Amino acid sequence: MRRNSDGQWLWGLLAGPGTTWLLLLFALPFYGLACMAFGEIDPIFRNAVPAWNPLDWQFENFGDVMHEILFGSQRRVFVRTILYVASAVVLSFLVGYPVAYYLARHAGRWRGLLLALMILPFWVNYLMRMLAWVNLLQVDGWATRAFSAFGLQYNWLDGKAITVVLGLVYGYVPFLVLPLYASLERLDVRLLEAARDLGARPGHAFRMVTMPLSRPGMMAAGVIIALPMFGDYYTNDMLSRSPRTEMIGNQVDFYINGTSQPQKGAVLVLVLSAMLVVFMSYYLVSTMRMQRELQA
Amino acid sequence: MTARHEFNRRRFLQGSAAVAGGLMLPASILSACGDDGGSGAALKLARPDKPVTLPTVGDAIANGLSHEGGTLQILNYVDYLNPDVLARFEETYGVKTAVTTYDTEEIALNKLRSGAYQPDLILGLTESVLPRLVAADLLQPLNKSYLSNFNNVIAGLRDPYYDLGAQYTVPYIIYSTGIGYRTDMDVDTSYFDSGNGWDILWDPAYSGRLGILDSYRDVIGSVLHRNGADINTGDQKVLDTVLADLQAMTAATNPKIDILAYTEIPAGTRVVNQCWSGDMLLGVWYLPEDAGWDVLGYWQPDDMVTGNDLFCVTSKSSRPVLAHEFINFFLDVDNALENFGWTGYQPALEALPASTLIEWEYVPAGLENALITPEQYAAGNRGVALEPEVDARWTDVWAAFTAG
C-alpha cells in the first residue's frame, strides 16, 4: 500500500511530458480546427482568422458548408466516399479473411515465412505500392495488356470507381490481415474440437464457432482500415484524379492546400470527424476492454 | 529534316525533363488604399486601363555594393529553371543556390506570410498576388543600377500597368492559355478554324483522351472566354453557368485534370488538352523517337489570354545584391535563350520575339503559334486579380465541379 502511493510522483513525472505533448500537439490543434471553422475572414488576405474564444464563434461558414453537404455538391462526395469505403472494407474481408484463417490454422511449416510476408508490406512504402500499380495500369502497362488479353479492354486510370476501390483494398488489406490473424490465432482450438466431436461438419463448425468468436477481432480490424480510408485522398489522386471518383479527402486537400478558404476545409474535417466518432469510440472502448481483460 | 534542324532541335531540347508551369490569367493590379495595407484596409481592383503605382515599402539597396556570396535561396514554381543555366550562374559568381518550389500561388503567399518560406528571390509568381505581397511587406523595391540588362525586357513590360515604374518586379516569361492537340489522330481542327476552339473540350469523340489544366483560374477563365463573358467575372449567375458547363464536360468527355499535357499529348494517350503555350514546345522532347514533331499542334484564341511571371526580391532577403545579380543574369539574352530551351516558356525579352525564335529554329514548324508576338501580347485579354469574395466563388465552383 505504502509503496503504491510513494512512487506516484515518479509515475506522474514519467507520464507528464508525453501527456503534455499530446495536449499541445494533438488536442489543442483539433480545437484550433474548430476555431478555424467558426472563425472570421481577414478582409485583405482572405485567410481565415481563428476565433479562439467559443463566444466569438461565427456560424455562417459552417452553415454554408453544411448546406453543401446536406443538399449540394458535397453530398455526392460524402455518399460516394461512404460507398467506396464500405465496398473496399467488404472486399478486404473477402480477400483477407481466408488468408488470415489459413495462416492461423493451417499454415504449418510455412507459417513463419508467411507471417514474414504478411508483415513485409508494412515495410514497403504505401506510395511506392501505389506507384507500382500506376505503372502497371498505364495504357501501355503490363497489367492493362494482360487484362486486354482476356478481352478486358479498359483504361483503368481513367476515373474508374473500381480502380479506386481496388486500390484502397490493395493498400489497406495488409492492415486487416494481421489483426484478423491475431484474433483467429487466439481462438481456443479446443472449442472447435468440441464442436467437431459433437458432430459438426467443418463448414458448420466454422459458422457456429469460429465466426462468432472472431467477430470482435473482425470488427476492430474492419474499423482500423475503414478510418484511414475515409481520410484518404492520395490513393484516389494517383489512380484516378477525376470528378467521378472524388472523395472527402480530396475536397479537404483542395480547400486547405489549394485555396485561400481553409476554413471550409476545416468544416469538412470537423464533419468527417463527427461521422467517424462512432467507429473511433467503438475501437477505443473495445481496446480498453481488451486491455482490462489482459490486466485481470 | 535538315541537319541544322536536328541540331537545333537538340539545342532546343537540351537538358532533361521539365515541367511546364505558370498560372495563366495575368492579373491586373490591386492597389492598396487607406493606410499602408495593414489589416482592415481593403484592396481595390484596378484594370489595365487604370495603371497602378504600388505603395513604397522600405528602401532599395544602395548603389555599387558587391554581392554577399554564400547561398542564394530561391522560391520557384516546379522545375521552372534550367539547371545548366543555374549551374553557370553559380560558377560565374562563385556562389551556391538552393531552390524551393511551390505548387500554387495561394500556398506560396500563405507560407511566405507565415515565415515558412524565407527566400531571397521569388520567381514565377504573377501579378495576381503582387499587391498582397506588397501589402504584407514581403517585397523590397529593386535598384535598377544592378540590372544593366533591364532594357532587354519587352518594351511594353518595362513600365507595366500592374507595377508602374517596375518598382518591385521584373518579368520572367510570357505565356498564353490554349489547347494542345495531335495533328495525326483525327482531331477535328475545324473547331480551331471557326474561332471557338474551346468547344472541342465538350466533344464526346475525345472522351477519355482529353485533359484540362489542374488550375481553377485557367479552367474557369477559359470557359468564361468561350461563353463570351467577362473572364474576371464575380457574377454568381454567370459562374453557375460555368459550373453547369463544366459538369456537362465531365459527362461528355470525362477530362483528366492535371498539368501533364506536355507528356500525354506526345505519348498519344491524349489527343486534346487545354494547356499553356509552353507545354507543346516542351512536349516535343517527350515524343517517341519514331514520331515526327509535326504531330503536335497548339491553338489559342485570337484575343489570347496572356500573362507573364515575375522576379521579385523579398524584403527580408539577406542577399539582396546577389538576388539582383541573379535577375540580371537571366535577363541576358543568351542565358534566357538557353533557359527557354529547357522550360519551353518564352522569355519576356525584346531581343527574342517570336519571329526570331522561329527564324533561329528554336521552335519546330507547326508550333509557331505557341509563341506570342509583342503585338499579340499587347492586345491580350488581360485577366485581373480577383477580389477575395470573387476568388472564393471561383474556388467553390471548382470544388463543386471536382465533386463530380
Place this chain on the structure above:
Amino acid sequence: MNPLLRRNPWRRPVVLATWTWLYVVWMFVPVIIAFMFSFNGGRSRSVWQGFSLRWWTEEPNASLLHDESLHTALRNSLVLAILTMLIATPLGVALAIGLARWRSRVAKGANWLMLVPLVTPEIVMGASLLLIFSNLYTGVPLGRPAQLLGHVTFSMSYVVVVSRGRLLSIGRDYEEAARDLGATAIQALRMVLLPLLAPAILASFVIVFAMSIDDFVISSFLSSGAASETVPVRIYSAVRTSSTPALNALASFLVISSLVALALGMVGMSVYRRRRGDDSDGESVLTEFAKFEM
C-alpha cells in the same frame, strides 16, 4: 480416436493455401516489377526497354546518384525518421510506464487521450497541425521542425501500446522484489524495469522508424516545399507530373533502407534474447514484431 482423423481433423487447405499464395503474389509482384523498372533502359515506367543502370547511377543529372533533389528527399525521409524515433520512443516508453503505474484521474484521461491518435485519420491530424502551426505556433516553421513534431505526435501512441504490452507481461513482481531489497523507486525503474523493457524499446524504435518513413499526409501538409519534401511526397507529386524510372529507383532505395532497419532490429532482438538465454529462431523474433504491429 482414429489417428487419421487426429492428423487431419479439419484440414482441407488446398483452396485456402492457393488463395493465400495468390495473395502473396498479388501483394508483391507489382512492387517487384516497380523495382525492376528502376533498371529500365528507356525513360518509360511502364514499357520495358532493356536493362541498364541509367536511372541509378549513369544518367549525369537525372539518376538517383546524381540528382540532388532526390538526395534531398531521401535525406529528409531518413533524418526525419531517425529524429522521430529518438524523440517518440523515450516519450512513449515513459508515458506507458507512467500510465501503467499512476493511479489518478489525470492518468485515466491521459490514457484515453493517448489512444485517440491511433484511430484519427491522418488527414484530420494533418489539417489541424497545419492550421495550428500557421496560426498559433507561428514560431515553428513549416518544413522539418513542423514535420518532426507531427511525426512524433502520431507515432508516440504506438510506442505506448507496444511498451504497455510488455509491461503487462512483466508484471510488478520484479520491481517489488527490488523495492523490498531496498531500491528506491528510481533505482527499481532504472535497474529492473528498463532492462526488462528493452525488447519493447527496440521494437518501438523499429516501428516508429517504419511509420515515419511510410507517412505521406503529415509530411505533405507540413512541408514547406522542395527543401522539406520526403520520398513519399516526392513520389506523389512526381506521379502526377511526368517522371523517369529514377523515381522507381528512389522508392526502391527507401524500401531497401526500411528493410535494413528491420533487419537490424531483428538482429538486435535475437542478440538480446540470446544474451538472456532464450533460445529463439528468426520466426519467433518475427512473431514478436508481428504482435507489436497489431
